[in-house]
Amino acid sequence: MTIDRPEVMNAISPAVSHEMSQALDVFEADEQLWVAIITGAGSDAFSAGGDISVMSKAEVADDYQMPATGYAGITARKSCNKPIIAAVNGVCFGGGFEVALACDLIVASENARFALPEPRIGSAAVAGGIHRLVREVGLKSAMALMLTGDSIDAAKAKEMGLVMETVAEGQALEAAIRVAERLLRCAPLALRATKECAVNGSAYPSVFDALDAQDRGVFSSLQTMLLSQDIREGLDAFVSKRRPTWRGV
Structure with a gap:
């Protein structure tokens, strides 16, 4: 599955979230589909997060309504037990990072950068990013990222245990496919x-x-x-x- 909005750093609008939710519904229901990969179009961004141009025009929260399965159709998806891999290329900020955290494995290109910078625009990573990051790297390491809004590179993310494998720029999807092939050796x-x-x-x-x-x-x-x-x-x-x-x- 490719988030195909490179002109806006693959920002995720409510419409994109609903599309992704529908695609993941198909993946979850089809017994012939065993592994999924989520990536972003181009080499500059996996996803820069929410579509600020849409968010800034929303009068109330209901104007930025997400599907029942959560942001990008994945952050609140409780029923899918099939493995999902994030192939992260470039920027993986805010909601984009929350999507990657909701996946089971992350493969990242060397130019990937991860951050939850929501506090810098008066918000917070409320689509599960806060809770998942704390559970995955520990409270103090998570707080260092979340309270500053600072970003980390792929090497640091791997060191922290967030990323399974780092590869050369432009090779994240190919590497994720190789990982998927390894998973397919298992029942x-x-x-x-x-x-x-x-x-x-x-x-x-x-x-x-x-x-x-x-x-x-x-x-x-x-x-x-x-x-x-x-x-x-x-x-x-x-x-x-x-x-x-x-x-x-």
């Missing part, structure tokens, strides 16, 4: 079970509470995986010393 139902357990399990106060929820069948993707044909295929392929053929059932 799709196993990936969904892993994502659900990791994301939803982190809401429990302790590992033991999460394990208890797991044992009670709270994580539905895990139950689906355990009853799947693919789990048998994986075991048979291992014993037979052949590559498994996943069907997603």
Whole structure:
């Protein structure tokens, strides 16, 4: 999925958010689609965030209404257990960074820069960016970015654990595709079970509470995986010393 507004640094307006939500609805519902990649058109920006030209004209919050699945159709999307990769090229600021944080993996070009500069224009990263960044890098590191509005480069983002891989400028999408190909070597139902357990399990106060929820069948993707044909295929392929053929059932 490409945010294709390079003339405005791929800024995300409400209309773009609704389009992205519809596309992600299709991805989530189609059992033949196993991995998604989100990127921005051109090499200058993944997304500079919200479309300020639209926001500045909004009289009330309802005039900048987002879909139920959140900003860009992803920041409040709770039901998608399929992996989503952000291929970040260039500027990844504000809402753009919030979109990347809502993805499961981030691959970034060397010219990528990340920031939540909303306080500099009197706002805050209320589409999940504050909460996700704190959880991913810790309170003090997150506060250093959020309270200053400062940006970090791809190397620093990787050092902080936000970015999986950095590549040469213009190569983020190609690198993300290679990562997706690695994911496709794994059983799709196993990936969904892993994502659900990791994301939803982190809401429990302790590992033991999460394990208890797991044992009670709270994580539905895990139950689906355990009853799947693919789990048998994986075991048979291992014993037979052949590559498994996943069907997603």
